[in-house]
Amino acid sequence: MRRVRYEHSGGPEVLFHEEVPVPEPGEGKLLVRAEAVGITLPVVRKVRESGRPVPLGGEVAGEVVRAGKGVHGYAPGDRVTGLCFGHGYAQYALLRAAMASRIPADATARDAVALVRSGVVALGALEAARPERGESVLVTAAASGVGHLALQLARLRGASRVVAAVGDPAKAGFVRSLGADAVVTYGQESWGEPVDIVLDAVGGALLTPAVKALAPGGRLVAYSSGGGTIEAYDLLVGGRSAIGFQVAMVARNRPRRYAAWIEDLWRLFGEGALRPAVHAEFALEDAARAHATIEDRANRGKVVLMVR
Known part of the structure; x- marks a missing residue:
């Protein structure tokens, strides 16, 4: 599979692509075929400032491929979104099932990464x-x-x-x-x-x-x-x-409240009362341009990688 990473700190120019094996979902995790990835400012800052490279995590939305041991309530084919703490800029990503949520049938992966994590x-x-x-x-x-x-x-x-x-x-x-x-x-x-x-x-x-x-x-x-x-x-x-x-503290310590917030966000979205805006879509291979948009403070709304 394709993924994006970096080996030393710097600007968007340090990002590069590589081919790696598809990961296996460990206990409590979901393997998701990514459709959309939301870019976050903390991740952009880490690339610029971190002394050692860290995985490019982010908001991922897509389709469940496999569920790891101990995961209940999700099956292959389910459409979910959640925060990836590992390598999220990739064709396949691992999500913690406890922090994942379903995407309504009338919403897209693009909607999900623009709405859920930022909205929560x-x-x-x-x-x-x-x-x-x-x-x-x-x-x-x-x-x-x-x-x-x-x-x-x-x-x-x-x-x-x-x-x-x-x-x-x-x-x-x-x-x-x-x-x-x-x-x-x-x-x-x-x-x-x-x-x-x-x-x-x-x-x-x-x-x-x-x-x-x-x-x-x-x-x-x-x-x-x-x-x-x-x-x-x-x-x-x-x-x-x-x-x-x-x-993250709410998600870990008060999961019912976390889930209620997500439910509330989807309700407001379905009613047309809450309008998530996507500033731009970039291909996975154009992750550097997506980061540059965030660094330049040019975005009006969410910046999204579309994984095709």
Whole structure:
């Protein structure tokens, strides 16, 4: 089978293709013939920054070929999606059955990788803030695969005002089309009227203005892999709080909640209330171009590899 990997850190140019045997599913895993793979910013960052090569994981959707020992409820031919922690940029990938979910009959693999994982992160981060109807929400990286869904979910959960924060003002039209009431850019001195909730996917130096954008009693939910620090004094002023969110912990420790989130996302998708956007599709062989799109912050929605 074909797969993509790298041997040393760098930009998209370090990715290359190779032919390897199809893997065998171990205990608790599914072997899936991939149809679509979602590119994530954490994986792109690992290629650029990691000292040692790691497998290119990601959101995979496709058809079950074989189930490993101890797997129940899945059979060959079932269409599933899930997060691959091993080699996901490949014709065949291994998924943990516990973190896999079925794709509805009226949805495509492309829909699945644009909706499920990014949607679970967006929905989980929003719920971590314990939003109340009528509160205001600001989303950073609002045009990203997660951010563009978070904008819509905030509105669906009763936000009175939704603010999109982006790095490029050219993305304003895209985020407004998804329901953003206002758009701010990272370099602005002020992000406007304070908000009750900030959902931050950027981290780093952006944490300081994100905290300062909070109204008294406001909550910042950080789910970025970008690191960064928050000054305790900035939280003390106005009684603000910061919350860390990691979806993998929910999947492991609260599987029923994780499954309920996925069910909710598919319901909203089926009703036409939640619209996952795919910025571009690339062939597996064009993974380098897909990574370049993410690194350039050019995407409006999800970037997807289609495996043919």
